[in-house]
Amino acid sequence: MIYDFFTNLFNNQIIGIIISAALPLLLFILPFVLVAVLMERKVSAHMQDRLGPMRVGYHGILQTVADLLKLLQKEDIVADVNDKPLFNLAPVIVFAGSYAAFAAIPFTGAYIGSNVDLGIIYIIAATGLVVAGILMSGWASNNKYTLLGAMRSAAQIISYEIPTILVVLSLIMITGTMNLETLSQMQTGYFWNWMILGGPGTGLDKFLFIPFTVIGFLVIYISTLAEVNRTPFDIPEAESELVSGYHTEYSGMKFSIFFLAEYANMFAVSAIVATLFFGGYQSPFGYLGNTLGAHWLIPIEQFFWFTVKGVFFVFVQMWLRWTLPRLRVDQLMAVCWKYLIPIAFVNLIIIGLITVL
Amino acid sequence: MKSTEEIFNLLKDKFGDAVIELKVDQPVESYIVINPLEIDKVCKFLFDNEELKFDNLMNLSGVDDDNEKKEKDENGNEKIIGRTLSVYYHLESTSLRHKLTLKVSTLIENPEVCSVYEIWKCADWHEREAYDLIGIKFLNHPDLRRILMPYDWEAGYPLRKDYKNPEFYQGMKVPY
């Protein structure tokens, strides 16, 4: 729908594609990041028995705006010994990697950035670009600490992609499609049809799936937490050891791009988990638009439900961050290779067996 | 539990000349004075002996005794002699619950004391501090260098009574 609108406006398919895929996402992500940064500060403050930002705006609502204005005015320091092309390119690549994942996520029934059949596989591949960006930033900063942080981060992200893909594969086996739009449409109806409760379909299969999809959900939630470098997996940016890890040497706008990319990535993985397991943009109770007969209301409701689910999972990520301590790097690798991958693998095999039989 | 006199008698029997004297009649602690070059043998005996078993070195302090005496020598000029630097050892036994204080004194011209690092590893940093601030050299210490002052401090040993701050240190003016 939006695609047709832009194509007619410019009479050119390519520009229509580019704008319809990129613009609404940008308009959604940037305000979301503003809200997410504020939310993190307020949530963490209330969990720690203090108040958080209170002065800028009513109860600190405009705090992130003030932060962004400050970061824009800072001096952009590039040291002599840094590798200038890599140093300047790294934040851009990290942001591009996290942002590209949004193109294949359905926000509402009427809008998806780009309806690729590869869907989820494309998303996982695009977020892999972030690894290259992190390694570039760690190396180009010419600092032993950042190099350590970048290498740890690369190892972590690459290892934790494997359980993610195994769980996604098991889900593809249940539904038979990789396209996230189709997946969301399959989960229509009440929340009974959501993937975590066995997916659409009736019969014994659905009930047999339930324990395994729940396990799959937990595995994928933990692995995606590791992919976005959040506590308990945040050694790449461990403040007390490596003084901010791979983005120590960045200042001003480049640092804010890293920041943006981290929160955008958080929302992307929350949205993916919500779409895969919790029905994407589908409402759990049926649509108000349907009962009232106003069919134009439905995409707006779907957008609302999508955002609520995404923000809820982001909130759970923040909650975990401020409660749990950090895992050491060898323990982190042990969790991935010794625990998550075997569990995901067995899960895959069992779900495959249930689907076939 | 043994008192200082009993330990003094024990040491005098075993080591003879190395043990110099026993001072008891002063507040608050009484101590035994030992020859500085024999202190490690005496301490090894104190550490190993079954009746004494001093396994804990509580403290090791270097002191500038400030006990110089002025004398007139042959030509009638004044000469300052007799200034000593001392090291006090406070030992304790965690199993037998007794304590002991030892003192060694050397002249300031050539202050050398045997290190007790082999017996109690605790002495490592204490002796480095005594070297750094008072200037006592410990023989057989594995790594005797300054610990609290900067490594290249040329102007002497700060805790001595006649120490003066240098004017400049690496181009920076010291008294500000």
Place this chain on the structure above:
Amino acid sequence: MALKTEEMILNMGPQHPSTHGVLRLELQLEGELIVNIIPHIGYLHRCFEKHAEAMTYPQVIPYTDRMDYLASMYNEFGYALAVEKLAGIEVPERVEYIRVIMGELQRIASHLVAIGTYGADIGAFTPFLFCFRDREKILSLFEMTCGARLLYNYIWIGGVSHDLHPDFLRLTKEFIDYFRPKIKELNDLLSYNKIFIERTANVGILPLDVAINYGITGPMLRASGMKWDLRKDDPYSVYDKFDYDIPVGDGRMGTVGDSWDRYFVRVLEMEESLKIIEQAIANIPEGDVTSAIPKRVKPPVGQVYSRVENPRGELGYFIMSNGTPNPLRIKVRGPSFVNLAVINELCKNLLVADVITILGSIDIVLGEVDR
């Protein structure tokens, strides 16, 4: 043919969020494993001992505060005890009880900082703020008594500077009732957390004979299994009148003497300090606190070595006097100074992240290391 690998030298420099002060640790690494650690100290050396020789005995007390700035009451306590022993001054009993109450409150405050910052180093940010919230209450009790929150100048030679505020005992009792459940909350949140145990158990094991040889004292020694506390083994002031226990590490989450034990001994000690404070409040006698403070302190020629149990270990004062109002030599045996020397032994063949864990469990304060 073996590849030649070089050791990398990583500097955890004087400015670092986790070294609790200005401490420089030179790590010689092979990959991520540590071959050698060389600590470089002296960045906070403020020449306390040289200053003390130029001042009179009572004038030294504000300087003793500033050595271990997180446990100032105990520094003053140790110094006052040493000078009173040397000069033969007797203090009234009320003074002794007040000193014990202040000392134990200070012990709780210092352990809260140690526990909170330890959690923050490991990555758990929330217990840090909970600990500081509770410490604020102790600091306001101190402010009520002597006007200062961190560096007090309260315990003088021969007594204390002011008597207790009329509300002090009641508010301290309320604090004890408030704080007991908070220790349980801290245990639930941090001590028995599986990730925390994974990070700290079996890391930095200190055997008991190595500990005694290196002169380790305080919670580190108790965590290695030895029941040695100066308040019971070499009693000073009125500590022999109270009934309390000495917590010892028993290796329940790993081995005896690992970092979890050192951390947990501190948590248990806070509980014991609460018991001591309760008994002291119940039995405190009346009296005049400033009656024994002498006009001039001029001890006879002699020397004394007196020690107290700091929250970090055995704090010893060796004072030599030559009959004048100024001391001849004051040497302070700081527990952090002695405890830090053992870090090379503890960190062999561990990862860089473990250095932070071990350093946090040793609980140093650079003011005491460098004086």
